[in-house]
Structures are given as C-alpha cells and as structure tokens.
Amino acid sequence: MPPVVVLVRPQLGQNIGKAARAMLNFGLTELRLVAPRDGWPNPDAGPAASGADLVLEKAQIFDTVADAIADCGLVFASTVRRRDLIMPVVGPEEMAREIWATAGRAAILFGPERSGLESEDVALANRIVTVPINPEFGSLNLAQAVILLAYEWSRGADLAQPTAKEIEPPAPMADLEGLIGQFDESLENAGYYYPPERTPATRATIRTILTKPQWSSREINALRGMLRALTTIRSSKNS
Amino acid sequence: MPPVVVLVRPQLGQNIGKAARAMLNFGLTELRLVAPRDGWPNPDAGPAASGADLVLEKAQIFDTVADAIADCGLVFASTVRRRDLIMPVVGPEEMAREIWATAGRAAILFGPERSGLESEDVALANRIVTVPINPEFGSLNLAQAVILLAYEWSRGADLAQPTAKEIEPPAPMADLEGLIGQFDESLENAGYYYPPERTPATRATIRTILTKPQWSSREINALRGMLRALTTIRSSKNS
Numbered sequence: 001m002p003p004v005v006v007l008v009r010p011q012l013g014q015n016i017g018k019a020a021r022a023m024l025n026f027g028l029t030e031l032r033l034v035a036p037r038d039g040w041p042n043p044d045a046g047p048a049a050s051g052a053d054l055v056l057e058k059a060q061i062f063d064t065v066a067d068a069i070a071d072c073g074l075v076f077a078s079t080v081r082r083r084d085l086i087m088p089v090v091g092p093e094e095m096a097r098e099i100w101a102t103a104g105r106a107a108i109l110f111g112p113e114r115s116g117l118e119s120e121d122v123a124l125a126n127r128i129v130t131v132p133i134n135p136e137f138g139s140l141n142l143a144q145a146v147i148l149l150a151y152e153w154s155r156g157a158d159l160a161q162p163t164a165k166e167i168e169p170p171a172p173m174a175d176l177e178g179l180i181g182q183f184d185e186s187l188e189n190a191g192y193y194y195p196p197e198r199t200p201a202t203r204a205t206i207r208t209i210l211t212k213p214q215w216s217s218r219e220i221n222a223l224r225g226m227l228r229a230l231t232t233i234r235s236s237k238n239s
Numbered sequence: 240m241p242p243v244v245v246l247v248r249p250q251l252g253q254n255i256g257k258a259a260r261a262m263l264n265f266g267l268t269e270l271r272l273v274a275p276r277d278g279w280p281n282p283d284a285g286p287a288a289s290g291a292d293l294v295l296e297k298a299q300i301f302d303t304v305a306d307a308i309a310d311c312g313l314v315f316a317s318t319v320r321r322r323d324l325i326m327p328v329v330g331p332e333e334m335a336r337e338i339w340a341t342a343g344r345a346a347i348l349f350g351p352e353r354s355g356l357e358s359e360d361v362a363l364a365n366r367i368v369t370v371p372i373n374p375e376f377g378s379l380n381l382a383q384a385v386i387l388l389a390y391e392w393s394r395g396a397d398l399a400q401p402t403a404k405e406i407e408p409p410a411p412m413a414d415l416e417g418l419i420g421q422f423d424e425s426l427e428n429a430g431y432y433y434p435p436e437r438t439p440a441t442r443a444t445i446r447t448i449l450t451k452p453q454w455s456s457r458e459i460n461a462l463r464g465m466l467r468a469l470t471t472i473r474s475s476k477n478s
Contacts, residue, residue, distance in 0.1 A: 024376045137263045192468040213452030229431040
C-alpha cells in the first residue's frame with residue numbers, strides 16, 4: 001500500500017501544491033496536513049500542483065502529528081540524523097523496502113520548510129529516513145525531499161524501469177558475418193590490406209569494430225546498402 | 240567521474256539556479272548551458288541556487304549541443320521515449336551504472352522547460368534516459384528531473400564498482416562527428432542520398448547507427464582509414 005505523506009505545519013500553500021505534484025508523479029495520492037500555517041484550503045496550492053488537484057482535494061487536515069498517523073503502523077520521519085534521539089536511521093532505499101514489506105499502513109513525515117521536524121514530532125516515528133546528500137552542501141527543499149522519497153518508493157514497484165528490451169534485438173551472427181564479409185571484400189578490392197603480413201591482425205581489428213555495436217538486422221542492411229553504394233559507383237566508373 | 244549536466248536552451252534563470260542547487264546536493268558541479276534564452280550570467284539564477292554559487296560560477300556556455308558534449312564519450316538525453324528515434328532507452332538506475340562504469344566523460348542533456356529536447360538534440364546522445372513515472376500523471380519540472388538523476392548517480396558511489404578501466408574509453412563526441420561527417424561526404428559523392436526528400440531521415444539513421452557502438456578513438460581512426468581507402472581508390476580510378 002502506498003505510504004501516506006504527512007506535511008507537519010507546512011508554511012506556504014505553494015509548497016503544499018508542489019509536494020502534491022511530486023507525490024502524484026510517483027503514484028502517491030494520500031496527503032495529510034498537520035496544522036498548516038495559513039489554514040486550508042489554501043489558494044496558492046492549486047496552481048503549484050500543476051494538475052495534481054486530486055491529491056489536494058483528498059487532503060485531510062489534523063491538529064496533531066499523533067492524530068495524523070493514528071492508523072499507521074510504520075512511520076518514517078524525514079530529517080537529518082538527530083543527536084537528541086536514539087532511533088534507527090535508514091536511507092531511502094531501506095525505507096522503501098520496509099514500506100513494501102509491511103502489511104500495515106506506512107507514513108512519511110516532513111517538517112515545516114524552514115525549521116524541519118521538531119524532536120517531539122520525530123519521536124513519534126519508528127525510524128528516521130535521511131537522504132544521503134553532499135556533506136558540504138545539503139539543501140533539499142520540501143518538494144525535493146518528497147519527490148526523492150516518493151521516487152524511491154515507486155522503484156520498489158518494479159514499475160517498468162525501461163530496459164533496452166523494447167528496442168531492436170541485435171542481429172543474428174549470420175547477418176553480421178554478411179556485413180563483415182562484404183566489408184572485407186570491398187577493402188580487399190580497394191587494396192587496403194597491405195602489407196600482407198599485417199592482414200590477419202587488420203582483419204581481426206575490423207571484426208572487433210563491427211561486432212561491438214550489436215547492430216540490429218535493419219541497421220546491418222542499411223550499412224550494407226551504403227557500402228554497396230560506395231563501391232558500386234567505383235566499379236561502374238572503373239568500367 | 241561525475242557526469243556533466245547540460246541544460247539545452249534553458250528559459251528561466253531561476254530554473255538554472257534550481258538545477259545547480261539540485262546538482263550540488265548530490266555532488267555534481269559541472270554545468271554547461273547551451274544557448275540560454277536570456278543570456279548569461281542571468282541575475283535570477285543566483286538567488287534560486289540557494290548557495291550553489293560555485294556551480295553557477297563555473298558554468299560554461301556553448302552555442303550548440305554538439306559543442307557542449309564534444310569531450311564526452313557517453314551521453315544521455317533525459318526525455319520520454321521518442322517514436323521518431325530508434326535508440327536505447329534506459330532507466331535512471333541503468334544510467335547510473337553505465338556512468339560509473341565508463342572510463343570516459345559522461346553527460347546528461349536536459350531540454351527547455353516547456354518543450355523538452357528536440358529530436359536533433361536527442362539524436363546526438365547514445366541513450367535516452369527516462370524516469371519511470373505515473374503513466375496518468377507525468378509532470379516533472381527541470382530541477383526535479385535533474386535532482387532525481389543526480390540522486391541516482393550519487394547512490395552508485397557506495398557500490399564497489401567493477402570498472403571498465405581496462406577497456407578503451409568511448410571516443411569524445413567530436414571524434415565521432417568527424418567519422419559521421421566523412422561518411423556523409425562519401426555517401427554524398429557516391430550519389431547515395433536519393434530521393435532528396437528522404438535525405439534527412441537517412442542521415443538520422445546513419446547517425447544512430449554510428450553513435451550506437453561507442454567506438455574508441457582508435458577504432459574511429461581505423462574506420463576513417465578504411466573509408467578513405469574505399470573512396471580514394473574510386474577517385475583515382477575516376478580521374
């Protein structure tokens with residue numbers, strides 16, 4: 001089940017909209033707001049959501065973090081490591097794994113834009129989740145933190161990470177041999193193989209070069225056509 | 240080596256700043272701008288970078304995408320799948336793996352905010368990289384696309400990578416352009432481009448075929464020598 005995203009005391013409506021947009025990109029639709037500073041609904045949220053209105057319309061409002069996560073069994077607090085709390089700290093990947101593995105509802109807490117989560121908020125969670133960032137420049141805004149964790153969650157779905165399998169398969173070796181043979185013959189005719197004692201090494205190089213690309217049959221046919229064009233003209237002009 | 244981030248014809252200075260901020264969070268510092276709409280430097284970039292000024296100060300400006308990636312051997316175009324191009328499509332994870340494995344420089348191209356990359360831009364890359372998003376709501380802005388790919392790259396830093404350092408790195412794109420240009424000229428001389436209205440499509444096919452292999456500079460030089468042999472003979476016999 002997709003995790004709930006809980007924004008704790010968010011300040012700007014715009015950032016709530018951006019968070020909604022970030023969520024929906026990766027299939028998260030359940031947004032909960034704890035005591036949004038400017039009340040709710042907020043007219044700045046809609047335009048910033050760029051079409052993720054569904055998420056905003058369904059958003060639920062709570063007075064406290066405890067209320068917002070009352071039905072959740074696995075809660076992550078998105079924050080940097082806290083010296084004041086002894087609590088497991090996980091990375092985004094481990095968080096995603098745990099959310100996919102749990103049979104209950106999961107939630108991720110995000111703090112206010114400027115200050116982040118208070119220790120009392122974090123203490124309500126089971127784990128801290130920290131995105132490993134540049135130690136010399138850590139500057140994630142709210143929507144960016146949401147999008148990175150939502151993305152990491154969605155990866156676990158094994159959602160068509162596009163692979164190269166939909167593109168054309170490499171040609172059967174017989175097709176490749178046809179190309180290599182034609183190339184070889186053309187070069188032979190052109191007097192390329194010289195001196196003779198170098199020829200085997202040169203042929204091996206050519207084979208390596210032409211085998212590396214894993215061209216499709218269509219590509220090999222196109223190349224053979226070009227090679228024919230280059231050499232046919234020569235022959236006709238020769239004659 | 241961290242990949243270069245190339246923003247192609249970015250529109251708003253603010254978004255350039257946000258992209259810089261997104262990059263630095265995950266340790267990317269090399270930003271290249273191709274024909275930024277409002278020129279460079281842009282006063283809106285700095286405030287949006289939230290302290291990532293280092294990245295903006297070092298940013299380099301180029302007139303064309305080809306110039307911006309001339310020293311790169313492995314180039315990803317961040318875009319959705321393209322029906323008009325037959326090109327390998329990978330997810331962020333696979334992209335990161337390939338960047339960590341390559342011995343050469345890698346680059347990631349991002350298009351303008353509204354329209355995204357043009358087909359001619361994408362055709363210069365080795366691969367398309369697509370973030371798998373909600374099929375019913377795909378709405379990533381520029382900085383979000385940058386941060387997700389930067390994040391995915393940084394994750395790879397942990398893994399002890401078996402590297403490809405013993406094999407030859409792919410040639411810089413400038414070398415590849417040399418080969419494509421020579422091929423093109425030879426085919427033109429051979430009268431291969433016919434009928435004229437098909438020529439752009441044929442040229443695009445040739446580019447794809449020759450970009451796919453990721454040949455090394457040595458291999459490209461060998462191929463250029465062979466091509467020269469095939470065509471020189473023709474010219475001499477012609478005369």
